[in-house]
Amino acid sequence: MTIIFAIFLLTMLVITAVAIVQSSNLFVSVMLTSIFSLLMSINFFVLDAADVALTEAAVGAGITTVIFLSALALTATQEKPNSSGRGIALVVVGLTASLIIYATFDKPRLGDPNAPVHQHVAPYYLDNTMEQMGFPNVVTAVLSSYRGYDTLGEVFVVFAACIGVLFILDARTGTGPMYVARQMTGLRHHLIPQVVARILVPFIVLFGLYVQFHGEYGPGGGFQAGAIIATAFILYALIEGEQAALRAVPRSAQLGLVICGALLFGMVGVLCMIMGGEFLDYSVLMENPVTARQIGIIVIEAGVGMAVCGAMLSIFHAFAARSAGDTHETV
Amino acid sequence: MKLFEFLGYYNYWVFAVLLMIGFYAVIAKANLIKKLIGLSLFQSAVFLMYISMDKVEGGTAPIIKPDAVDQLYSNPLPQVLILTAIVVGVSTLALGLAIVVRIKERYGTIEENEILDAD
Numbered sequence: 001m002t003i004i005f006a007i008f009l010l011t012m013l014v015i016t017a018v019a020i021v022q023s024s025n026l027f028v029s030v031m032l033t034s035i036f037s038l039l040m041s042i043n044f045f046v047l048d049a050a051d052v053a054l055t056e057a058a059v060g061a062g063i064t065t066v067i068f069l070s071a072l073a074l075t076a077t078q079e080k081p082n083s084s085g086r087g088i089a090l091v092v093v094g095l096t097a098s099l100i101i102y103a104t105f106d107k108p109r110l111g112d113p114n115a116p117v118h119q120h121v122a123p124y125y126l127d128n129t130m131e132q133m134g135f136p137n138v139v140t141a142v143l144s145s146y147r148g149y150d151t152l153g154e155v156f157v158v159f160a161a162c163i164g165v166l167f168i169l170d171a172r173t174g175t176g177p178m179y180v181a182r183q184m185t186g187l188r189h190h191l192i193p194q195v196v197a198r199i200l201v202p203f204i205v206l207f208g209l210y211v212q213f214h215g216e217y218g219p220g221g222g223f224q225a226g227a228i229i230a231t232a233f234i235l236y237a238l239i240e241g242e243q244a245a246l247r248a249v250p251r252s253a254q255l256g257l258v259i260c261g262a263l264l265f266g267m268v269g270v271l272c273m274i275m276g277g278e279f280l281d282y283s284v285l286m287e288n289p290v291t292a293r294q295i296g297i298i299v300i301e302a303g304v305g306m307a308v309c310g311a312m313l314s315i316f317h318a319f320a321a322r323s324a325g326d327t328h329e330t331v
Numbered sequence: 332m333k334l335f336e337f338l339g340y341y342n343y344w345v346f347a348v349l350l351m352i353g354f355y356a357v358i359a360k361a362n363l364i365k366k367l368i369g370l371s372l373f374q375s376a377v378f379l380m381y382i383s384m385d386k387v388e389g390g391t392a393p394i395i396k397p398d399a400v401d402q403l404y405s406n407p408l409p410q411v412l413i414l415t416a417i418v419v420g421v422s423t424l425a426l427g428l429a430i431v432v433r434i435k436e437r438y439g440t441i442e443e444n445e446i447l448d449a450d
Contacts, residue, residue, distance in 0.1 A: 003338060010345040013379075017352045017372055026364050033368060040375055047342075048405035049382045050392040055417045056378075064371070064421050071364065071428040075435040079362040080442050089359035093351040100347035109339030111388035113403070118387060122406045129395060136395040138407040139414070147411060154415040161422035168429040218394065223418045308418055315425045322432065 002046060009043050024079045030068040037061040050219035051139045054211070058227040063312050066234055070319035133297070134290040135216035143221060144297045144304075148280035151300075152265055155307050159262045162311035169318040197239040204232035212305050216294070222301040226308025234316050242320055249313060257310025264303035268296055342383035349376035361443040363431045367424060374420050378413045385409040 016039060020032045037060030045053040108115035129141040143151050212225030237245030269280040277284030282296025353376060356369025390403035393410070431441055438446050 007338065007341055010341060014345060014348050014352070017349050020368060020372065021352055021356045021360070021365075026362070026368075029365065029368055033371065036372070036375070040379065043379065044382050047382050047386045048390060048392045049385060049410045049413070050394070052378075052382060052410050052414050052417070055414050059417050059421050060375070064424065067421070067425050067428060068364075068368075071432055074432045075364060075441050079360070079365055080445075082361040082442065082444060084361075084444070086359050089355055092358070093355045096354070097347050097351040100350065101344050104340050104343035104347065107340070107343060110342050110383055111339065111386045111390075113387050113390075115384070117384050117409070118406050122408050125407055126393065126395070126404050130397065136397065138393040138395065138404070139410050142407050142411045143414065150411075151415060154419050157419050158422045161419075161426045164426045165422075165429045168426070168433055219392070221414075223414055227418065311422060315422070318429070319425075319432070 006043070006046050009039055009046065013039050013043065024081065025077065026072055026079055027069075027077045030065060030072060033068065034061050034065040037064065051137075051221065051224070054219050054224045055227065058224055058231060062231045063227060063234070063316075066231075066238075066316060067319060070316065074319070074322060132290065133216075133293055135294065137216055137218065137220075139219075140215050140221050140297070140301070144300050145280075145282065145293060148269070148300070151304065152269065152280070155262050155265055155304055158311045159258055159307060162258055162314050165315050165318050169322050194239050197235050201232050201236050204235070205229055208232065212301065213298075215301055216297065222304025222306075223308055226305040226310075227312060229305070230309045230312035230316070233313055237316070237320065242317070246317070251314070251317065254310045254313045254317065257306045258314060259310075261303045261305070261307025261310060264306065265300050268300050268303070272296070343380065346376050346380040346383065349373075349379065363434065363441045363443065364428075366443075367427050367431065370427070371420070371424055374416075378416065381409040381413050 013036065016032055016036045020029050020036060023029045023032065037056055040060065041053045041056035044056055108117075125138050125142050125146060129138045130136060133141045133145065135141070208225045208228035211220035211228055212222060215221035215225070233245060233249055236248065268282070272281050272284055273279055275284040280296075280300075282293045283289035284292065285296055286292035350373055353369045353372030353374075356372065357366050360366055360369065385406040385408070387403050387405050390405040393404040393407040395404070396402055434446065435441050438449050440446060440449075
């Protein structure tokens with residue numbers, strides 16, 4: 001039964017992707033990418049990747065769509081027709097697709113327990129997480145402890161991208177008549193979204209905090225929680241106007257969150273070195289290595305959550321503050 | 332059973348098709364936002380391939396059940412890679428969109444051929 005459902009979902013994905021590329025209205029394309037992400041997230045869930053499904057739903061269907069829409073508001077919503085080079089592109093794409101499909105016949109079948117990918121380090125993580133970490137979610141254990149270096153790198157990539165966006169968009173408080181109007185009112189004259197969002201915002205934040213602190217025992221962790229909490233504040237900004245949102249979380253606080261989050265992660269690593277262990281080896285932090293690892297993981301997950309939440313909010317406000325027609329002639 | 336074995340490759344075929352749909356948008360469309368949408372489709376296709384590899388027949392999500400005996404779990408490693416890649420993906424996408432916004436302000440258009448003509 002599951003396999004039929006999975007095939008249905010995957011076929012829907014392909015249809016949605018074709019529709020995204022076909023549509024010449026960019027607004028339609030962006031809304032379809034949101035549906036695409038939602039389908040993708042259900043797919044991840046069917047494939048046993050609960051943590052990834054949660055991330056894709058929060059980031060792909062939520063934040064990506066909002067950022068795309070705010071970029072559309074600053075550029076254009078209609079794509080101009082252009083047919084040059086379409087034929088050769090179709091030929092290249094068709095050939096490459098058939099080559100990749102031909103190559104898949106050498107791959108192990110889906111779900112094959114003897115596939116090479118399941119033979120290397122994965123069994124070690126599955127066998128030792130309970131004993132070494134003392135909590136059941138292996139994904140969180142690998143993310144924050146066994147593969148802590150990678151995660152630290154990813155957090156710094158998010159940090160760097162956020163700084164890049166702020167520089168490129170020259171994110172100071174925007175001006176211009178459109179911006180002031182949007183900043184003051186938001187969607188306040190639409191009664192239903194306002195009432196619904198007012199009820200939703202606190203619960204989204206609460207859910208985000210649950211995902212953050214329950215990440216060791218169920219699907220969740222810093223990346224998901226940061227994204228979910230950021231969506232709550234973005235929803236607030238869309239409904240109540242940007243001024244109200246910036247009063248709740250000012251720009252300096254958003255940047256502070258990114259910087260403190262990234263630093264917190266790095267500092268825990270350095271602290272481990274000072275205590276005599278290796279970088280990001282939490283077991284030296286306390287007498288009992290299991291408790292020490294748990295404390296280290298809670299702290300670095302908090303750092304990840306802060307950094308992701310701050311970065312998403314800064315990026316959203318950088319786009320929102322730049323209104324169309326307000327070009328900052330800086331050439 | 333023969334059919335099921337054949338369908339075991341369906342995820343990878345969808346991966347190939349999605350990857351190429353995204354790639355088509357990147358090379359054939361002149362609109363910069365459409366190109367970025369194509370890039371994110373391309374990226375999602377790669378995510379799908381990694382997550383397809385983590386599945387183990389009869390397994391469940393890799394959250395250990397202490398009292399279950401002989402429970403199979405799916406591979407946690409691809410999940411960790413993709414989980415962080417999704418968040419990094421949205422940050423880099425935002426960076427691309429920021430550059431597109433600046434191009435629009437400078438050239439008044441986001442169509443690649445018009446930008447090339449203006450230069």
